[in-house]
Amino acid sequence: MIEIVDLHKKFGTNAVLRGVNLKVAKGETFALIGASGKGKSVLIKHMIGLMKPDQGQVKIDGQDIGRLHGKKLVQLKNRIGIVFQFGALFDSLSVFDNVAFPLQEKTRLGAKQINDKVLAALDNVGLKGEEEKFPAQISGGMRKRVAVARCLVMDPEIILFDEPTTGLDPVIANSIYSTIQKLQRERNLTSFIISHEIPGIFKIVDRAAMLHDGRIIQVGTSDEIQNSTVPIVQKFLKGEIE
Amino acid sequence: MLTFIQSIGASVIGFVRELGKIGCFLLTALFYVFTPPFLLNRVTRQIHFLGVKTILVVVLTGLFTGMVLTLQSYYVLVTFGAEARLGSILSLSLIREIGPVLTGLMVVGRAGSALTAEIGIMRISEQIDALDAMALNPHKYLVIPNILASLIVFPILTSFFIVAGIWGGYLVAVQLTGMAPGVFFGAMSDSILLNDLLLGFYKALSFGVLVTWICCYKGFFAGVGSGFGAQGVSKATTDAVVLSSVLILVCDYFITSVMIFG
Ligand SMILES: Nc1ncnc2c1ncn2[C@@H]1O[C@H](COP(=O)(O)OP(=O)(O)OP(=O)(O)O)[C@@H](O)[C@H]1O
Numbered sequence: 001m002i003e004i005v006d007l008h009k010k011f012g013t014n015a016v017l018r019g020v021n022l023k024v025a026k027g028e029t030f031a032l033i034g035a036s037g038k039g040k041s042v043l044i045k046h047m048i049g050l051m052k053p054d055q056g057q058v059k060i061d062g063q064d065i066g067r068l069h070g071k072k073l074v075q076l077k078n079r080i081g082i083v084f085q086f087g088a089l090f091d092s093l094s095v096f097d098n099v100a101f102p103l104q105e106k107t108r109l110g111a112k113q114i115n116d117k118v119l120a121a122l123d124n125v126g127l128k129g130e131e132e133k134f135p136a137q138i139s140g141g142m143r144k145r146v147a148v149a150r151c152l153v154m155d156p157e158i159i160l161f162d163e164p165t166t167g168l169d170p171v172i173a174n175s176i177y178s179t180i181q182k183l184q185r186e187r188n189l190t191s192f193i194i195s196h197e198i199p200g201i202f203k204i205v206d207r208a209a210m211l212h213d214g215r216i217i218q219v220g221t222s223d224e225i226q227n228s229t230v231p232i233v234q235k236f237l238k239g240e241i242e
Numbered sequence: 243m244l245t246f247i248q249s250i251g252a253s254v255i256g257f258v259r260e261l262g263k264i265g266c267f268l269l270t271a272l273f274y275v276f277t278p279p280f281l282l283n284r285v286t287r288q289i290h291f292l293g294v295k296t297i298l299v300v301v302l303t304g305l306f307t308g309m310v311l312t313l314q315s316y317y318v319l320v321t322f323g324a325e326a327r328l329g330s331i332l333s334l335s336l337i338r339e340i341g342p343v344l345t346g347l348m349v350v351g352r353a354g355s356a357l358t359a360e361i362g363i364m365r366i367s368e369q370i371d372a373l374d375a376m377a378l379n380p381h382k383y384l385v386i387p388n389i390l391a392s393l394i395v396f397p398i399l400t401s402f403f404i405v406a407g408i409w410g411g412y413l414v415a416v417q418l419t420g421m422a423p424g425v426f427f428g429a430m431s432d433s434i435l436l437n438d439l440l441l442g443f444y445k446a447l448s449f450g451v452l453v454t455w456i457c458c459y460k461g462f463f464a465g466v467g468s469g470f471g472a473q474g475v476s477k478a479t480t481d482a483v484v485l486s487s488v489l490i491l492v493c494d495y496f497i498t499s500v501m502i503f504g
């Protein structure tokens with residue numbers, strides 16, 4: 001489903017990605033871990049075509065997203081939903097309008113249907129009654145939840161989450177994860193989650209990988225990663241200083 | 243010595259590259275103007291943003307420009323006994339030059355800077371990326387509505403400016419210096435030709451495209467090579483205002499010379 005082949009990316013002299021190889025199967029829930037500033041967000045931006053690789057490809061169902069144009073690119077992007085690390089909400093729109101925006105612009109649903117869908121999506125992330133507020137008037141965690149609602153309201157096949165639950169309390173975080181699990185069971189959702197929640201995230205995902213020094217140093221099932229014998233992974237999981 | 247030449251070379255290359263980027267930006271926008279979906283409600287909103295909120299400023303500047311022009315011209319013309327030409331001088335200079343140029347500058351200050359800041363903030367807070375990730379074309383949402391709106395807004399604002407200017411001239415000439423209204427307006431209707439109106443109209447259209455193009459461009463690429471975060475946006479805004487103001491005057495010269503001698 002998602003296949004990353006030998007991905008390289010440099011910013012000036014800062015070689016952030018130096019040959020990332022990774023496969024995520026359809027219907028899989030996958031976690032990417034790694035130290036701060038190592039290029040996880042950069043990687044996820046390549047997966048939806050926002051950044052172009054210097055070398056290598058991101059293939060989704062065999063299509064190289066960096067080289068697609070026009071209709072094909074639109075069709076592919078329509079299947080993918082992304083939650084940015086900092087939410088990227090439209091700050092001149094209210095919470096309701098933020099979630100309604102993709103529905104209004106991309107579907108032919110009527111106002112009533114949109115209204116119902118948006119309210120349900122917001123309810124799902126525990127934001128009932130906050131519809132009229134603006135992004136500047138809500139907390140960081142609430143913003144994140146609006147971003148999750150905006151992503152899920154479009155029923156994507158693949159979701160890319162850049163730290164969806166950082167800054168959220170455990171109750172809300174669990175409810176977001178149980179939503180992801182429910183969607184996985186019902187619609188065979190593929191999810192790619194960047195997370196710093198260790199070890200919590202391993203309970204949710206099928207497999208995980210660790211990004212270090214621009215490469216994936218280990219991929220495996222949750223258990224394999226948790227009981228890793230790779231020293232860097234071990235240290236990272238225990239929070240030890242190198 | 244070598245490094246000096248190198249730095250000249252580098253800045254020339256940088257300049258040419260920037261020019262290319264600005265050009266491509268307009269071409270991309272023009273390309274998407276003709277591909278659906280057409281977001282007409284966004285155009286209406288930008289007409290409101292660029293135009294409606296700028297009317298007061300434009301009318302005020304028009305009024306006072308007309309008044310001071312009349313005052314100045316009157317005292318010069320009177321020494322030649324040619325004050326009967328006052329209406330003609332005032333209306334022609336307003337229609338051909340001052341109206342379009344000052345309106346353009348006022349819109350840059352009032353709305354252009356706001357436009358750059360708004361788009362720039364959307365850039366640095368990844369809102370443009372979010373649009374892109376939803377497979378919605380950011381050019382269609384943020385750039386084209388402004389350019390289209392400017393085609394409607396600039397001519398209308400310019401005509402408001404001119405009317406306000408002429409009215410200001412009337413106040414000074416007729417009410418203050420006691421010239422006969424017939425003389426003041428008669429000179430006007432005798433001297434204004436269709437070509438003068440067209441010149442003013444073309445200028446208004448060109449300045450509209452120019453201003454929205456530059457201001458959108460600067461906002462769209464805020465933070466790319468111009469510092470990051472709030473500083474990037476503030477630099478983009480300053481650049482946009484300076485560049486579009488200068489280009490209005492440069493463009494004005496060229497349009498005038500082409501229309502007169504072309
Ligand atoms: N647009 C950019 N221009 C230049 N450098 C960038 C850009 N985006 C990211 N980088 C660099 O890429 C590196 C990785 O950044 P990234 O945001 O991917 O880290 P991350 O792994 O997501 O960290 P965190 O866990 O803190 O979110 C950093 O060194 C950063 O300086």
Ligand SMILES: [Mg+2]
Pocket residue numbers: 040041042085162
């Ligand atoms: Mg990140």
